[in-house]
Amino acid sequence: MKTLNTNLIHLKKWVLFLFLISCSQMEEIPIIEDDENLEEETFDYTSNNPYNLNVIYFVPSDREENPDYHKRISEIMLDGQAFFLKYMKHWDYGEKTFGLLKDQSKNRVKIHVIRGEKPASAYPYEGGGNEIRKEVDAYFAESPSEKSSDHYLIISSVNNPATGGANPADVPFYGMGRYAYALDYPGMSIEDLGKDGVAGSEATKWIGGLLHEMGHGLNLPHCKEKVSEASNPNMGTSLMGAGNYTYGKSPTCLTHSSAAYLNNCQVFAETQGNFYGPVNSSIKTILAKYENGHIHISGTFESDVPVTDITFSNRPETDAGGYQAVKWVEKPDGNGFEVNMPISEFWEKDNMGYDFSIVRHHTNGANTSTAYAYTFENDIPMINFGDRDELDKNNWTILDFSSEETSGEGSTGRISDVIDGKPETYWHSRWTSNASDYPHHFTIDMSQIQAVNGLSITQRNGQRRIKDYKLYVSDNNSDWELLISSQIPNLPGRVYIDLEETASFRYFKFEAISSHDGQQFAALAEIGFY
Incomplete structure (x- = not known):
């Protein structure tokens, strides 16, 4: 009986050995999958907006798409869309945000993948934006039905992780006209916003930076929050100021001026129209004075395209980029305007010059501006502009x-x-x-x-x-x-x-x-x- 049991054990071991050999040989035989399983997932992209932001994922010839880019970029864009909606509502512009073609059920945004003709070295930070734009423009010229607006967000694939030096110097990262450039690194995710450590800080910098540059592509200039807004938990840092360092980490906002620009932007439109055509507009009269802690400006303007809002911008002369510019917005009263700006809301006073601009926001998305100048002396604004009875120059x-x-x-x-x-x-x-x-x-x-x-x-x-x-x-x-x-x-x-x-x-x-x-x-x- 003992011998029989021993033989059975040896037989079982031999059968197991043959089975393992068989499995090993089977693994080398390619398995033919059903063609239906090989097909790429399809999406049904729709939008309630007549114009939608063109989102492009640009891949230089020596780089590749980062894993899960469609899911991750879609989630970033949808989060950004909700952020813009929040502040358009806050500033009484209604249920408006930038249009996106998206599949609501699958939570995906339409992204055009364009594979570059050249390696990454041909698309550097300096000058690379123009090189990428040529290929983007060629793509939409070949497929004009794919173009859904005059605004573009172009995200370059960077294959090294953020902790390994995903540097904007590697790729274009700025806004030029209606083209905005940003980057995607492996694993860049909306889920990292607000986290401690490197993952959280990198997400804030690059996702906040993406939305900041996208703002430029949607017509926005730089703009700082007012002093009182900085400490307001519902406002905080302006996205178009230093918001790329606070987004998702501490309160970050769109200022009233940014919302006034966006209100007439093409991709925020609720109906079709003619956008960005020529405008003839000028300031006809202006009165200016400093009194009781306020800079008071009033006057009249003329325009052949209606004006919905007027921004009054104050930029320190030492701030060429406008990051420190503090702005007020008022509705025009017919062809008249008036604003009171408390200097307690200014960040910089002391002794310096200021560029003061009156920006008219027109219904066709155009923005016209007239500039003046004044100075602060010992924290007091010296307002030396405003209408004078100038001599007629017709006979000069x-x-x-x-x-x-x-x-x-x-x-x-x-x-x-x-x-x-x-x-x-x-x-x-x-x-x-x-x-x-x-x-x-x-x-x-x-x-x-x-x-x-x-x-x-x-x-x-x-x-x-x-x-x-x-x-x-x-x-x-x-x-x-x-x-x-x-x-x-x-x-x-x-x-x-x-x-x-x-x-x-x-x-x-x-x-x-x-x-x-x-x-x-x-x-x-x-x-x-x-």
């Missing part, structure tokens, strides 16, 4: 000038533009050929002797602003007297310089001595007297 004549740009600045750049009454046009020294150098000058005949109490001067809203200047006056265009030797602030907009006493003259010569940017070129939008 240009007698002499050092140079002008007749081709490189398009329809402007001519010396006549410095007295045409339009701050959007400007005189520019010649640069397309035989570029001239400082000093630059022009001489004007006012047609008769005029009594003058001050100078009105407007810097170009752009580059080549003049710094030091001299103003000479004459009764006969022969004998000249130095009237003013000073500097113009490095700010766009009109500045008034009061004279110590009334001066009378017929001719004046403006001499530009130096520039704020250190270059040899000069530009000036307007000059006048009051």
Whole structure:
């Protein structure tokens, strides 16, 4: 009996051995799956919006899609859509947010995968955005029915994890016009927002950064929260300020000004229309003063496209990017406007210049702006703009000038533009050929002797602003007297310089001595007297 049992045990071991051998051989035989199981999952993308943000996942030729990118990016976009909706409602713009084509039941957003023609090195931070845009534009030109708006969010695949250096210097990470660029690293997830440690901080930086740059692609400029908003748990840090470092970690918001821009953005529209067409709009009158701790601005404007809101922006001259700009929003009263801005809401005062802009938000999504300038001195704003009774320039004549740009600045750049009454046009020294150098000058005949109490001067809203200047006056265009030797602030907009006493003259010569940017070129939008 013992021998029989022993034999049975050996037999069982032999059968088990044959079974294992058989299984091993079977594993090497490819299994043919049902074709239906190999098909990619399909989605039914819809939207209630007539226009939707084009979301692109861009993969350079030497990189690959990160795992689960569709799920992760979809969840990020849907979370961002809810965030924008929250603050549009908060600022009384209703149930509005940016449109997305999405499959509601599967919680997925439509993402266009575009595989780059070149390796990642061809799409660097500097200049890479334009290279990617060429391929994105070609993709939608070939498939125009796939384009759902004029706004694009382009997310580049970065295959190294965030802890290994997913650096924006590796790929474009900014907004240019209606194109926004961001990145996706392996495992980037909305679920990491608010977590402690590296995962949480990286999620805040890159997801918050994605939504910040997307904001630029939706027409938004930089904007800081007001002082009182920073400590409000329902507001906190402005997304378009430093919000890419707080999103998901501490209170982060859209400011009223950001919501006013978005209200007329194409992808926030609830009905079809014509967007971003030309607009003729200008400030007709403006009064400005500081009183009882408030900067009070009022005036009138004109526009051939209706205005829904007006933003009043205050940007420190030391803040070129506008990250510290504090803004107020008011509804127009017909063609009039009025705002009271308490200086207690300003972050920076002390002694500095400010660029003040009045931005009209038009129903077609366009935004027009007029700039002025003022300064803080010892925490008190010195408001030196507002309407003066300026002299009529219709009979003024240009007698002499050092140079002008007749081709490189398009329809402007001519010396006549410095007295045409339009701050959007400007005189520019010649640069397309035989570029001239400082000093630059022009001489004007006012047609008769005029009594003058001050100078009105407007810097170009752009580059080549003049710094030091001299103003000479004459009764006969022969004998000249130095009237003013000073500097113009490095700010766009009109500045008034009061004279110590009334001066009378017929001719004046403006001499530009130096520039704020250190270059040899000069530009000036307007000059006048009051």
